[in-house]
Structures are given as structure tokens and as C-alpha cells.
Amino acid sequence: MNDFIFQNTTKVYFGKDQLCHLGEEIRQRGSKVLMAYGGGSIKRIGLYDKIMAELNRAGVTVFELPGVEPNPRHTTVNKGAALCRAEGIDAVLAVGGGSTIDCCKAVAAAAFYEGDVWDLVTGKAPITNALPIFAVPTIASTGSEMDKSCVISNTDTEQKLGMAGNLLRPAVSFLDPTNTYSVSRFQTACGGFDIMSHFFDCNYFANTEKYDLQDGVIESILRTVVKSLPVALEKPDDYQARASLMWAASWALNSFCGSGMKMAASCHGMEHELSACYDLTHGLGLAILTPRWMEFLLKRDDTVAPDFAKFGVNVMGCAPASDAKEGAVAAIEALKDFLYKDLGLCSTLTEAGIDDGRLSEMARRACKGGTINGYRVLTPDDVEKIYRMCL
């Protein structure tokens, strides 16, 4: 096992009756909070009112940053950071999906930087400090509520880039599965596959030595997602299914499952270009890309077959095959059936409204001037071929 450092300090309140602790937790850090949220769904489900009542009860003054975009813009972050500085905000509170939490993380850091947050994202300036971050996620997906990174989009440069650091880890997150009951079938499915893809990209399909302990844990969490996701689609208020998805999302990126293994992201890099250029829902992009990425690798390189076959048996419930390649093909088919039939996601970029006009440009950008050094090395030419397989 490779050497590693593990620490995850986020305090998680999990369950349906935990929001009563929000006020006391924020109050410990100050009296002024900036609350960020997205398009208003939190008002529709009554969460906005519940949070306001809780914060009022605790004597916390609330400033608002509404309208955070699904792929949060650096301009929105700058607006939030300016508000923090102007009002002397003590903490930031994200109520919403991964995008809202990501936006808040960037705001928390940018509050201590006078310039454009894009300087922090691109590494032109370092993250020196951050306001304490609180999160109330409303979808099981990114795991941002328990990890130390965020992804910010710049529509001027058409870039979607990640930023990470221990200062960006939420101090406290409130995971209430009932807050995800109203998430649509489509978003539930996309979020669920995003969870799975985090495991794939971070370590399950890793081009390094693998470890029984972490590998077995990942497979068991993946199995839980595969089992729970169709239940949540069928019965949106199934508490167990929603709770399992929510806890799985947090554990995909909280550093345990990847302990000792090197991150080997492939599909996330390819997908970020799609959502940067076309504002595609991240999980949908991943769902379209992943099986084609597997097919591309399998055709090129037999060495991936045992890993894919193992995934088929241990996660997708395929029968063991005598031949690894046969098992790998079955695994990919099982994944496609799961995504495009069970979850009902669309299976091509064409259906998602994306044509071949910018594939070559996106492929180059996904490789950032070199290659994607993930599970297997991908050149811009490889990435373009994978994009084309998705049309």
C-alpha cells in the first residue's frame, strides 16, 4: 500500500431531525452567514423557511446569494466573496446541490482574496484562508459536502476547473435524506451515476496496485448504489434508498476509499469539457461517456478485461464468465442496461443535443496539452474517438 495521509474533519449530522443543530453550529463561528442557493427549489420544498426559522432562532443574521448556476460561474463566486468582505460575513452556508456547495467553497476562500477568484482556481494565487463552510445538500451526488474540492466554471474562457485544499472542507454538513425526496427522476439518476463515476475515476479503475480492503469497500458501496437508485426512482420518498445514496455520495470522495491509491480520473476530465461547452448535466455526460470509454479501452487493450469482468460480477451482478473478455463485454452491457433502461437516461450525445462540431477542440482541451493519464493513457485522438462513439 502506498503511503498516504488521511484526515477528514467534517462533522456530519445525518438524518431527518438534525437541522435543529444548524443554528448552534453556525453561532459558534459568528453571527453573520451568507446563504447560497440555486433556482429556488429549496423554497418549493419548504427547506428555505425551515432554515431561516432555525437561523433566526439562533440569532444569526442571514445574507443571501441566490441563483447559483448548475455549473457555478466564477462571476457568481466573485459576487459572493465581495458580499462577504463588505458585510463582514463569518461563515458561508450552502443549501442545494453540489454546484451550490462548490460555489460556497470558492466564496469562502475568495473572501480572503481581493482579486478575481479565477486566480485561485487556476493557481495564479494561493488559497490562504477560508471562512467556515456549512452545507445542507439537497441531492445525493457530488460528495462536495464532505470533500475538500470544488469545480468552478468560467464562461468567458469556457473552462471548468477544480480547486482543492483542506481549507475548503465543510466544517459541518447536514445530510437529511428527506431533502432529496423531491429531486426529479432525471436528476436522481444523474446524481447517482455521478457517485458511481467518482469511485470509477478515483480509484476503482486504477492503474496502480489495488488493495483488497479499499477495493472491497468500493464494490460494496457501488452495489448499494446500483440497488438503491432504481428504488429511489420508483418510490422517491423511500427513506432507506435516499439515505443509502446520500451516505454513499459522501463516502465516494471523502478520501477513505482511495486511501493509498492514486487518483486516476478519465471520464471526469472528458465530461467537464461537455458541461463547460454545452452546460450538459454532469451525471448525464458521465453516463453517456463511461460505457464508450470502457468499450474503447477493451477494443484497444485486453489488459483491462479482468478489471471490467470483475466489476461486472462484483457490482453489476453478472454471472462469472470463463473468459475475461467475455466477462468484460457482459459488464459493459449490464452497465448500459442499467443506465439507459433502468435509469432511463439518454444514451447518446446526439439525443442530448450535441453534434460533432467541437469534438476535436474539446478532446484537445480535455488532455490539457498532453494526455489524460488515468486508468489508461488517452491521447487527444483517443478522446475524440470516444466522443464520436457517443454520437
Added chain:
Amino acid sequence: MNDFIFQNTTKVYFGKDQLCHLGEEIRQRGSKVLMAYGGGSIKRIGLYDKIMAELNRAGVTVFELPGVEPNPRHTTVNKGAALCRAEGIDAVLAVGGGSTIDCCKAVAAAAFYEGDVWDLVTGKAPITNALPIFAVPTIASTGSEMDKSCVISNTDTEQKLGMAGNLLRPAVSFLDPTNTYSVSRFQTACGGFDIMSHFFDCNYFANTEKYDLQDGVIESILRTVVKSLPVALEKPDDYQARASLMWAASWALNSFCGSGMKMAASCHGMEHELSACYDLTHGLGLAILTPRWMEFLLKRDDTVAPDFAKFGVNVMGCAPASDAKEGAVAAIEALKDFLYKDLGLCSTLTEAGIDDGRLSEMARRACKGGTINGYRVLTPDDVEKIYRMCL
């Protein structure tokens, strides 16, 4: 899933080249450390010298508390706490097994209490503060390096009691699998089964609703222990096996695997009486007790059969049986074979030098004046019967 709060702040440096960070981590908290250790094995393996060199390099003044007992005594804790107060110690450092770490945790809390630490253990006085705790475990076993509890023995009253609190969680732990290479076959086996027993007692055999996610994770970690333990016995310097055991130990009690589930300890309570009265090695006591506890329950109550059968198939590698009871019997046999043949542990209390003289008294004490309300309720009479089955 039941509501729960999860937070584990311990920073873990995992690997064979991480001790170089010890000095800088302690230095952040002060300049005087109390280092506790046991019988001197840390000198034999060269760890004592390595740590001293590292602390000297960082300018940390070291005070020593050698001779911590395998079941650490409250008198040793009192001695350490007095030293902390007298010398103005800034931090405590445990180098050794779970007993040494447990002792240090109690010292860290007792340093802020002028009276006898037994008052803190028995709850007569509250834990108000604790010195920062550092741990360098030398055996994969208790998981004390990442949990918030400790177990202290009082030989005057012949009691072995636990004490817990977030203040007792180590600030930083250094998990170096090579430090466990010299652990004897016997202690490796005992420590390994202690890990498994933590899962059994904390939540795997739980008398509450179970959750797919946590349950699957527990089974995959248990499988890793079952696979790694014989490898480590065969080849004591097998890095992967030692690393898997070490990481498994930490995760058994770090609160994740039991999130949302109620702790339901049965065997630990019964075993603590054996080690309190006879100074028996904890893991050996558990290895003798556990299969008999399972047999006792199975004979009394068919409802345990499906859980035990599932354990057999998913952890011990038994073939699925058509009948749950048959599967449960096979699971218990597989566990016995593993413990008494593969690991070579002795299978009876008689072999361990314990006769029936105090069984009734220990049974009463294990039930603390009532019953053990674990996976299944056990009366003092039940416990005595289980003890007798172990003779």
C-alpha cells in the same frame, strides 16, 4: 437509517516513511511530551531510538512513562497524569499496542483532574479537557489510534471499564505496518480477531435494522482480515497483509461502519471479565468466547440463523446452504476452524489456565446488575452457561 452524528478528526499518517512528520506535529502543540510505552519491545525493534531521534531533531523534550501493562492499570494512569502536571507536559505520545494508547488517553484526560483517574472512568467526575494525544501503534488490534475510547483496569476492584469522549480521540496517529512485523504469531492472531470482534459487537450482529451500505462495507473489511491474517502469520513481514490489518483495525471503531446503527456489544463485555480477573489476552478471550456465544444463541433461538448463515457465506467463504440453520452451523464451524486451526489459538478456557471457580461471579459482573442487551439479551445465567461451554 437512524439519525447519527459522524465526525472523526484524527489525522492519520499511514505508511513506512511517515515518522519524519512526528516531530513537526508535536511541535505545533508544544515542546514537552510524555512518551508512554510497554515492556520494551519498542527498544528491541529500534522504534524507540527512531522516535527519540525524531523528537530530538524537532527540539521536543521527552519525559517517559515506561512499563504500561497489557491491561493498563489506573495506578499507572495516575502516575502519568501526576508527571504531566508536575512537568507542564504539552502532549502525550503512545508508542505500543492498544493498551499503551488507552493508557495515554486516560493520562491526557487525568492531567486536568487532581483526583484519581478512576473517578473519570466510573463517571464520578466528568472529563473536562485533555492533552493532545499522539499514537504510534505497534500492533493491528484495538483501533484505539482512531477512536474516542479507552479501557482501564483497576486491580483493586478487579474491574476493567471503558471511558469515552471526543477529547480522547488522538490528534495524530502514525500507522506504519513495518512496526508490526515483529509482533508474535500469537499476538498477531489475537489482535486480528479483536478487529473482527469489534465489527461483530459494534454492529455486524446488531439487534436493530441493518443498512446495506454499512453492512457490505463491514463484510468486505472482515473478508480482508480473514484473508490477511494467515498471510501475516506465515510471512510476518508481508507489507500488504500487515497494512491491510492495520487499516482494518482503525476502521473497525472509527464510527463509520456503525453509522446509524446501535452498538450491541456482547462478547466484549463477557471477555472484559476474563481479562480483569485472569489478565487473559483480550483477543484470545474473544476467540474462545465468540463461537460458543454463537452456538448458545443458535440453540436457543432460530432467529439468529439467517444472520450467522450470511456471515458464513459472505465472510468465511462457506457455500450457501438451503437451510438457514444448516448455514449457521457451517458458519460457526468455519469460524472455529479459522481460529483454532488456521490461527492456532487455543480453544478453551481450561487450556488458557482458567477453571470454573469464578464463572458465576464473572457472569454477574458482566451483566452489571442487569442483562447484556446486545445482539440478543443475555442474563447472568446465560453468560455463565456460555462461559461453561468454553471450559
